Amino acid sequence: MITIFGVPSAALFGQLLLGLINGSFYAILSLGLAVIFGLLNIINFAHGALYMMGAFVAWMLLNYLGIGYWWALILAPVIVGGVGILIERNYIAPLSFSDQRQSFVLIGATAIGFLVLSFGFSLSATLAFVGAAVIGVAAASIYAWKRPSQSSTVHVDHLYGLLLTFGLALIIQGLFRNQYGVSGLPYGIPPQLAGGQQIRLFDAPIMFMPNYRAWVIVASLIVCLATWFMIEKTKLGAYLRAATENPTLVSAFGVNVPLMITLTYGFGVALAAFAGVLAAPIYSVNPNMGADLIIVVFAVVVIGGMGSILGSIVTGFTLGLVEGFTKVFYPEASSTVIFVIMVLVLLVKPAGLFGRAS
């Protein structure tokens, strides 16, 4: 058998396939980040927490409502996307409002709700906090309902969005940790995809490929290409891209830019939740699963070029492959190799491989 640097080529091929699977997760997650950054100019640090939430929602659907994997694949992104929309409307958008009354309503209602729920009804701190957040968001939404949505009048730095979403991520993780502990929850592979195939190349067995992993590659490729097509090739995508370039001009043409931004954020978040559901049967479903992954995904986004759709897809898959290689030849470095590449890319092309220098 042919060997490459002492590793049989068949084994190497298997490892590359595995790298591609990890790459699919990087691709979907960094795609969501790229869409959000491209349109909202927000570095969404809550992405990892929302990915984790997607996996947890799938678990909840199964254990509380008896809804299985396939429905969860649709429902969890919708539910988490909905949460994302509420987050954008009530927390992120007001960052750039000149009138902060909506935020005062939000804070006031949340605080009162928390006091009432935790002392009046003596709920546990976690439940009281979640309840209070719901009350706060509901009150702020009712307040904002009939008022015309304000477009951004104050230009804010990326840093504020980053800090805000980072704080939200910590809160979301903390709530799940309090409620479900840290050891994680079991979530099985759907029966239709159980088992696997022995892959052979010229009659030499390469590896045992679980059906579920093959499905992960297919599903993520479909989702990535569909997103790319929608943004780069359709009229809606053209509006989105135009709104990124010049929101004032686009809204002068009668396009509701704030609504479009909110929906975009919801969509980006839904992508994260979709990845979460895909991950639930193979990774441990625990509150820290997103925090561990998100740093790598950010490196992927930076290498691909902030905001570049195609860049994030291609870099996601490529870096999965690179990581796969490293795991064979020098496993100790497998968690650092992506960051080494990030440093090299930033030195040579500061805007990223696919980014445009602004």
Next chain:
Amino acid sequence: MMRKLGTVIAAALAASCAGAAQAQVSVKLGVLNDMSGLYADISGPGSVVAAQMAVEDFKAAEKGIKAEIVSADHQNKPDTGSTIARRWYDQDGVDVILDVTTSSVALAVSEVTREKNKIFMPSGGGTSDLTGEKCTPNNVHWTYDTWALANGTGAAMTKKGGDSWFFLTADYAFGAALERDTSNAVKKAGGKVLGAVKHPLSAADFSSFLLQAQSSQAKVIGLANAGSDTINAIKQASEFGITQGGQNLAGLLIFSSDVKALGLKAAQGLVLTEAFYWDQNDATRDFSKRFAAKFGGKMPTSAQAGVYSSIIHYLKAVEATKSKDTAVVMAKMKEMPIDDPLFGKGSIRADGRAIHPMYLFEVKKPEESKGEWDLYKLVATIPTEEAFRPIEEGNCPFVKKG
């Protein structure tokens, strides 16, 4: 947390008030562990419940001992842990600190305890250094240690025919120590180690490492890691059909709460060593059912049971000596044999190691399990004299001198 702490103190006080007339010694027991992070399910608030049960079951108040329990979260940070320990010893009058998960924090608390000349009884903390090179005359290490786990699983599996090993090792000091100890046990039992792959801490994907382990053709894949790394590795091993293919997985640091989190479908066939399992005999079942009734239906882990037993043993020594002087109580604890409903018969050695039998378990198949918590079947009992590292191999400084 404050509310829970309040009830614990109130319960302990109420218990002690009943016998206040004859109370002669009052002791304060501090349960210090990870209340919210990585190891909270292994010890955490459950250990406080176990401590409270120990005081009640011992009927401390009737025996003239006023026992009070306090608890705190060390957040897995050695500096936080030693700060709390100092405050407890200096200001709050705590006599004993118990549990202390996370080896690095346990070592820090051990130093503070020696400096203040109090008593430290770790249960959740695992490093065998506590009774080895870093031993102190103030430590009683209760439930298990890394040597016992490595030896139990390594030697027992090798003797059962699993005589070739491949390790998946977390790439830091703890993983390396676990791999080293297990390798030694495997070689001593006549097995051989075919290789090892070091994976980064908190790796989500283990498939690549598992394939390397698979192609090594080793009969046993040893998981020298902990927490979510172990869980992910086991989950993915089942996905890639590794156990079905005839290779066995050996968890080197895994608790019943981890197995519960994995589910039997993914964890079946896993072999592991523990000091305690709730469904061993009538005494453990009785304790565990009462524990579960107080703790949301969760069965106790071995770390939590260890907190219970170590408090009982301590209180027995206090009762016998009518004193809480560290030297007097330590001498009595080491002199008295352990006869414990949960851990069986044993004793405490000069180096502070509490010895008792350890058990090799195999995780049941889903169809063998009769209930939500029916997780293990017993494979072998490791007798007391073989379960722990021989005292002369530990290089405990003050034992050598003596």
